Amino acid sequence: MTAEQVWVDMVTDLGDLAAPPTQQLQAVVDLTARICQVPLAQINFFTRTEQRQVAAHGMDPAACALEDSMCHVVRHQQETVVVPDARLDPRFADNPFVTGRLGLIRFYASHPLTTASGLVVGRLCVFDQRPRTLEEIEGSEVGSLGVVADRVMDVLELALRNRELVHALEHGEAMRAELLTSHDRLAAFAGQVSHDLKTPLSSVSLSLELIREQLAGGAGSKEELEWLAGKAGDAAGRMSALVDDVLAFAQVGGSELHQDVDLAEVLDEVLEDVRVRLDGAEVVVGPLPVVCGDRTQLRSLLQNLLTNSLAYRSPDRPLHVEIDGGLVDHRWLLEVRDNGRGIALEDVERVFVPLQRGAHDVPGSGIGLATCRRIVEAHGGRIALHPRAGNGAVARVELPTGRSAADRPA
Known part of the structure; x- marks a missing residue:
């Protein structure tokens, strides 16, 4: 961050705190006018384009252009500036607040408002419409402007x-709530995984126990033993697949998402891998964009969406799947449409929860669509x-256009 940006941010933060004027700031500017024996006093902040009066005595706070500001003329002066008669000072003689166009200021004094880090954000000033003699100035407390200016900055900082502490506490509370929610979800997820593993594990245990009994008793043919061993192997395979799905789900979002990915090329690879599962299904591929992201995860996204359509095909008609995408409202839109079983409105959110399936008679772990959502959200999109x-x-996926991908043709 540049020094100018630091200054702008500080002025913005302090100005927000001071507008409208707080009781403390108003009390300070009133006290300043009294001890300096003047009818007018201001606390002024500088922005890039104007001077903002954040508190004023003898007038309502307002703003003016920087080129008209008397305080801005001496913004680099680190000490107190005292001008007995502004008409006689070449720095102010032509100023509109002196000439009569905006005011008739004669006596003027100010001191910089400086942050603890040394940034000058404005000035504390006092003034009058009549000039002051040196004797009058020496008899007042104008020399105390520096002390008062320091107290103004103490109040603001x-x-x-x-405010930063309040924001930190609010952020900490939000993080705590998020952690509690994540903990509850993790506990539910772990419980569901445990439940789903118990079924194939029980099948493995039962098959192995029967094999052990038949071997111990000398009973059972070779075919029976092979059948039981096959049952155990199938159950172990289901457990292994579930574990793999859980691990893949947990790893989503861990890579840097910054390469251009041609979804048409990726889909060609997915279609080659699932060709044996198409079983007469017709897949029509339309235009697909080049997007910015992680190629491996986007491949998993397309594969999960396509295999979901394959899994939920209707027994009443041949499966027809359409996949295409393009730029819509400055975002990439990808759609996978099928004529399968469909989905009930009440299930459109539930199926994105890990280990939740659209139908229990369809094989699968119930992690595919949950993985899709994690992938899409990791890319800054939604599904x-x-x-x-x-x-x-x-299935509708929206992805941000990313860096160079926004300029690529679909």
């Missing part, structure tokens, strides 16, 4: 630190599943 008019379902 204390308020700034207090939804909708019933399709007539029959089937539509």
Whole structure:
């Protein structure tokens, strides 16, 4: 961050704290006018384009252009500036607040408002419409402007630190709530995984126990033993697949998402891998964009969406799947449409919860769509599943255009 940006941010933060004027600031500017024996006093902040009066005595706080500001003329002066008659000072003689166009200021004095880090953000000033003699100035407390200016900054910086502390506490509370929610979800997820592992584990245990009994008793043919061993192997395979799915789900979002990925090329690879599972299904591929992201995860996204359509095909008609995408409202839109079983409206969110399936008679771990959502959200996008008019379902994915991908043709 540049020094100018630090200054702008500080002025913005302090100005926000001081507008409208706090009781403390108003009390300070009133006291300043009294001890300096003047009718007018201001606490002024500088922005890039204007001077903002954040508290004033003898007038209502207002703003003016920097080129008209008397305080801005001496913004680099680190000491107290005292001008007995501004008409006689070449720095101010032509100023509109002196000439009569905006005011008739004669006596002027100010001191910089400086943060603890040394940034000058404005000035504390006092003035009058009549000039002052040196004797009058010496008899007042104009020399105390520096002390008062320091107290103004103490008030503002204390308020700034207090606001930062409040924000930190609010952020900490939000993080705590998020952690509690994550803990509850993790506990539910772990419980569901444990439940889903018990079924194939029980099958393995039962098959092995039967094999052990038949071997111990000398009973059972070779075919029976092979059948039991096969049952155990199938159950172990289901457990292994579930563990793999859980691990893949947990790893989503851990890579840097910054390479350009041609979704048409990725989909060609996915179609080659699932060709044996198509079983007569027709997959129509339309235009697909080049997006910015992680190639491996986006491949997993396309594969999960396509295999979900394959898994939920309707027994009443041949499966027809359409996959295409393009730029819509400055975001990439990807759709996978099928004429399968479809999905009930009440299930469109539930199926994105880990280990939740659309139908219990369809094989699978129930992690595919949950993985899709994690992948899409890791890329800054969103995903939804909708019933399709007539029959089937539509999976709709929105992704940000990213860096160079925004300029690539679909």
